[in-house]
Amino acid sequence: MHADLIGLGAIVLLAGLAARLGRRYGFPTVPCYMLIGIVFGPGTPGPVFVEHPEDLALLASLGLVLLLFHLGVEFPAEQVLGSGKRLFIAAGVYIGLNVSAGLALGFALGWGTSEALVIAGALGISSSAIATKLLIELRRLTNAETPIILGIIVIEDMFLAFYLALLAPVLNDSGSTADFIVDLLVSFGFLVALFALARWGARAIALLLDTREDELLAILMVGLVVLVAGVALEVGVSEAIGALMIGLVVSRTTLKERVEQLVLPLRDVFAAVFFISFGLTIDIGDLGGVAVPVVIAVCVTLVTNMTAGIVTARLFGFNQRAATNIGLTVLGRGEFSLILATLAIAAGLDERIGPFVALYVLVLAIAAPLLASQSKHFARFVSDRLLRSRWRFVQSETMSTACMHQDQMEVTETDITVCQQCIDDGGTWVQLRLCMKCGLVACCDDSPARHSRAHYEDEHHPIIQSLQPGADWQYCYVDEILVREPLGRSRTG
Incomplete structure (x- = not known):
């Protein structure tokens, strides 16, 4: 017991120090946590702080649940529903291109249909944390294309809920076609029930949680989230989708702002454990076997992102600089890809899924900030014929092309x-x-x-x-x- 606490404390401390160092050089925290898990895990030569990653399963699951719950709480539903048609078209193009390319790659690798669907999700959903951080650090918050980037990220989060519901019966290994249809209906039925609760039951949830004391609110909140996540898992739906949806319910209550503040530190700590735990499951010897598929995946993602960026720029009348800014800012992959890989591992899918997603996320975590910061150079290769803007890249910056x-x-x-x-x-x-x-x-x-x-x-x-x-x-x-x-x-x- 003492050894377990020492190992857990040491690896979390090292992960925090690594993340702090990474932030100095503009790298996101998620890959730093995962890398520490790989380096000091049982699959890598050298010191091992946690011999049995499964010992952290409950803590890691709590991190996953709180991560998705917080996403649901801060989800701007009204803003998304009030967005223009062009934004939904742009997000649909981005998601469609990346998910389709990921699905095609998954089938090309020959790992199986279930694995292909996981790869499609891992390649198709960008990291909102990495993208937002890049916008801030590159000082692009006032750029004309930035609201579109943020809108695409938010719609991606909404798509994640439906994708998890679709993936649940696949990961549960439904036997016959009838069983699959039943499991799919249960997943979407649970989703609809939680949507209905968000629409009509928010007041009841507010009464359940309402208290003036932050300590009691935190306890009630965590209890509710874990309970709903457990029920979701019991009915064959991912605990992640249960947490996300109950977050949407809480977001419609008067307690939203207090809950956001209370859950944030809990989310950060336990989410770090989740990413570390994922890294602990990776055997460094397996990374070489997926190196070529990862290189292909990274190249495919770069092409699909740039294509989506150009299509979006054309929809909104932006120029070349904006097109490359859009495509490269949302290039990073992170928390959602790792969540899908974790669910795949838990479901007993192909053991190469974990190393593949881990290396893919690590490569893009390094490449995305570097490429996004140099987007002006890539913009020179985008032909005027592909865009509707009258304002050439060499003549103007994105801030003056359109509002x-x-x-x-x-x-x-x-x-x-x-x-x-x-x-x-x-x-x-x-x-x-x-x-x-x-x-x-x-x-x-x-x-x-x-x-x-x-x-x-x-x-x-x-x-x-x-x-x-x-x-x-x-x-x-x-x-x-x-x-x-x-x-x-x-x-x-």
């Missing part, structure tokens, strides 16, 4: 030639601006009263147009850029 609020450009002309607010106040103006959302005419920022900006701050109508004779430029207050429309859309004013 994300052009769907609110409803008014393009007016007969008003005065700032009525200035007249009412007895003031004067320099130039006039037209609010393209509601048609208000107000004075510019060079005028004493700056009524146009005040209108934006009060009403949040984003785009104005100059009414100065000979000037037809438009400006977005939100993105703080001149609005340049994508090719194929003509102005009516």
Whole structure:
């Protein structure tokens, strides 16, 4: 018992130190945790801190459950459902290309249908943590394509719930076709039941958890999450999907913000144990046998991501730089790929799945930040013919190609030639601006009263147009850029 505690403490401490070192050089934490598990596990020569990885199974399972629960709690359902059609098309293209390529690779490797489906998911779902971290570190949060990247990541998370439900009967090894259909219906039935609970039962869950004391809220929350995850596992659905869905339920309660704050440190600690535990199951001798498939998988992922980036840029009228930014920012794979591999290992699938996903995640964890930081060089190889943007890569940066609020450009002309607010106040103006959302005419920022900006701050109508004779430029207050429309859309004013 003492040896087990010493080994666990030592390997978690080393994982934390490795992650801290990795962060200094811009690497994500997940591969660092996994690498420490591999290096100090029983499958690698040298010191071994945990002889039997199965001893950490319960802690690792708790890490998986809390990781997916937190994802569900912070999932912006309203934002996703309110997104434009183009965003769903872009996300569908990204997911479709990557999952299809992963499925084709899985069948080409000849490892079996179940393994192919796991590989499809591992290759098809990017790491939201890595992508978000890259956007922050590369200072691209204000780029025009960034809301699209974040939207694709969020829709991917939603897709994960359905994919896990689809995968559950496959991993359960349903015998006949009838058994498979029954298991599939049970999985999706459980999913629908939790969706219904999120829609109509959030108040009851809030009453169950509600307390002013954070200590009691944390205990009640963990108990509920583990219970639902266990029930999900009992009915043949992954504990991961149970945790994700109960997180969606909690996200619709008034306790959402408190729960997010309380679960975050628990998630980080136990998720680290989950990734370390995954690394402990990897025998370093097995990595050589999957090296060639991993190289192929990485190349395939790079091609599909760049293709999806170009398609998305074309949909939104972006230029080459934005296309490569999109494709390379979401290149990293991490927590979700490892979750799928863990489920595959637990289901007794081909033993090569674990080493394959481990090496694949490690390679992309290193490659994604390096390639994303150099996206401007890759942009030069994207032909103008593939995009609808009038603005060539060499002529402009992504921040000035298009804004994300052009769907609110409803008014393009007016007969008003005065700032009525200035007249009412007895003031004067320099130039006039037209609010393209509601048609208000107000004075510019060079005028004493700056009524146009005040209108934006009060009403949040984003785009104005100059009414100065000979000037037809438009400006977005939100993105703080001149609005340049994508090719194929003509102005009516």
